[in-house]
Amino acid sequence: MNPFNYSAEQLQAAALDVRRDIITMLVEAKSGHTGGPLSCTDFATALSFRILNHKPSEPHWADRDFLFYSIGHVTPVNYSLLAECGYFPLKDLMTFRKLNSRLQGHPHRLDTPGIEVSSGSLGQGLSIACGVAKGSSIDKHPRRVFCVMGDGELQEGSCWEAIMFAGHYHLDKLGVIIDYNKRQIDGEVPKIMDIAPLADKWQAFNWHVLEIDGHDIQQILAAYDEMLHYQGKPTVIIAHTTMGKGVSFMEGKSEWHGKPPTMEQGEQALQELGTTYDEWSSRLLAG
Amino acid sequence: MLKELTKLEMKKTREGFGHALVELGEKDERIVVLAADVTDSVNAGFFARRFPERFIQMGIAEQNMAAVATGLSLIGKIPFYSTYSVFSTCRCMDQIRISICYSNANVKVCGAHGGISVGPDGATHQAMEDIAMMRSLPNMKVIVPCDYWQSKRATMAAAYIDGPVFLRFGREAVPTLTDESTPFEFGKGVVLHDGGDAAIIACGVMVYEALVASEVLGKQGIDCRVINLHTIKPIDRELIIRTARECGAIVTAEEHQVYGGMGSAVAEVLVSHVPVPQEFVAVMDRFGQSGQPDELLRAFGLKSEDIVVAVKRVLKRK
Known part of the structure; x- marks a missing residue:
């Protein structure tokens, strides 16, 4: 049972807060990844506030569900959701990537409540899951x-070892969500090294495959519902998303994969998200 | 003693590993074993047949195996994953570094077929960099047992050492120096033979070669201490310092590259505390090759005769 069990409307409001957190903490850190966290925000918020069986006051609760961000670099969305859920104070978000912070640039299991495993080197998370x-x-x-x-x-390549393993052993309690924003640091995924056709590949590895608009909350919730009920195979949700979603000048631009907004860009982004840097950083520092 | 040394029972270290897994499995439900296709070669098959529900066949996918083991540890399992040491370490170094060590995950990394004595399979299958790689990682512990019984004991002990442990075994049967009642104390080197002229510090199959060398040297009036340094990390600093003070000259002997292995670990202690002369019996920065195990040990300068020469060399510098 999820301790929040938010409605679709509540999830949309929470996702807006998470996007504000992401921009604010990145402006403060002056370093970090912006595009991926914003593309993950909608389905990730739904996981934390509607789907995941967890207890933020008891991170190591033995009967919890496990959530791994195999893409360790999306720490802004990962940390924001942990803080918004109550794993640690919101004000910690303002220490992201700073010396002696518990919020390392890439997640460290031993530093941060709610982080199940250290990550940051790609292609390991699914194996751990x-x-x-x-x-x-x-x-x-x-x-x-x-x-x-x-x-x-x-x-x-190591991802495909794990995909093969889960299909072989029919791990139907395992679910993957792919943030398919089609952008990576060097440019557009199909031009760098094409991974399509994605659905066919996962099906061939004996997975149940769903494809959705990763920013449509109704589609997100319907896909999670099907994932939770499907038996006999693991389920992958291919979530078609937009890098930098929610901030007009970031949307769809590879250059926003690995850089933070400047203060000026951050103000503009926060304005689009209905707040200001002063207002939102004050909220975080008070939390 | 030389006559006695030639009469020792020959047993495989990897079998000690396999038998320990079964014993562990019997008393502890948390023990799970993973193997990557070479299940019987590494003697994980003993466990697989006894506890099929707790054995996980990974196929030929070592990167996945290391990280799946990490996941198992997160829900309280004690996973031992096993294949040839070249594959259980080099092949998945990044998974060991990030998923296992950076998380301090309770995973036991097990490598059979360590060293040149693997024999005819040649360089690809002879792990000679594994000790260096594993000991460079924070949180990792490194154990290289010398014989069947020590392998068994070390495996049993590793299950209850918190966090990642690397266990290295060999392929061939080697002389059994310990017995069922010999205790295994993690992190503590064992003085097998006392002496004050020089000390030979060895691990794995080289412990036997060191004992033979010390006997040959004894007949020539050179009294050598022999130490089995089965735990390379954390290293037994106190024993090494005391030995250096009392003997004044050290030879290290290992079936591993000279760079970064047990000898380097000993040297790190010596230069910081008691900088006595040291000579290295090890593989001198080259890949192995095919051949019979004993031929290879000889060709690569890893026999008791080589240790004898190294002791005489180090004594000149004492």
Whole structure:
């Protein structure tokens, strides 16, 4: 049971707050990834506030579901959601990427409540999720395991070892969401190293495949519902998303993969998101 | 003693590993074992047949195996993953670094077929960089047992050492120096033979070669201490410092590249505390090749005769 169980409207409001957090913490950090966190925000917010069975006050609760961000670099959305859920104070977000912060540039299990495993080197998260799912099936434990993957990440060969493993062992408590924003640092994914046709590939590896608009909350919730009920195979949701979603001048631009907004750009972004840097950083610092 | 040394029972270290897994599995439900297609070669098959529900066949996918093991550890399992040491370490170094070590995950990395004594398979299958790679990683512990019983004991101990542990075994049967009752103390080197002229510090199959060398040297009036340094990380600093003070000259002997292995680890202690002369018996920055195990040990300068020469060389610098 998710402790929040937000409605679609509440999830949309929460996602807006998360986008404000992302921009504010990146402006403060002067370093970090902007595009991917914004493209993940809608389906990730739905996971934390509607789907995931977790207890923010008890991060190591034994019966929890597990959520892995195999794309470690989306820490802004990962940390924002952990803080918004109550794993640690909101004000910690303003220490992101600074010396001695518990919020490292890429997530570190031993530093941050709610981070299940250290990551940042691509192509490892799904294997770890497979380990939790396989171990849970040995124990006949009903826990769910979710893994958020990137599209560029699928160029790492090790991903396909894990995809093969989950299909082979019919790990139907395992679900993957692919942030298919079709952008990576060097440019457009199809031009750098094409991963299409994605649905056919996963199907061939014995997965149940769903494709959705990753910013449409109704489609997101319907896909999660199907994922939770599907038996016999693991499910992958290919979420078609837009890099930098929610900020006009970032949308669809590869250059926003790995850089933060300047203060001026941040103000403009926050204005589009209905707030200001002063207002939102004050909210974080007070939290 | 030389006569006794030639009469020792020959047993495989990897079998000690396999038998320990079964014993562990019997008393602890949390033990799970993973293997990547070479299940019987690494003797994980003993466990696989006894506890099929807790054995995970990975196929030929070592990167996935290392990270799946990490996931298993996150829900309280004690995973041992196993294949040839070249594959359980080099092949998935990044998974070991980030998923296992940076997370301090409770994963046991097990490498069979360590060293040149792997034999005719040749360089690709002879792990000679694994100790260096594993000991460079924060949180990783490194154990290289010398015989069957020590392999068994070390494997049993590793299950209850918190965090990542690398266990390195060999392919061939080697003389059994310890017995069922010999204790294994993690992190503590063992003085097998006392002496004050020089000390030979060895690990793995080279412990036997060191004992033979010390016996040959004894007959020539050179009294050599022999130490089995089965735990390379954390290293037994206190024993090394005391030995250096008392013996004044050290020879290290290992079936591994000279760069970064056990000898380097000993040298790091010596130069910081008691900078006595040291000589290295190791593989001198080259790849292995095909051949019979004993031929290879000889060709690569890893026999007792080579240790004898190294002791005489280090004594000149004492």
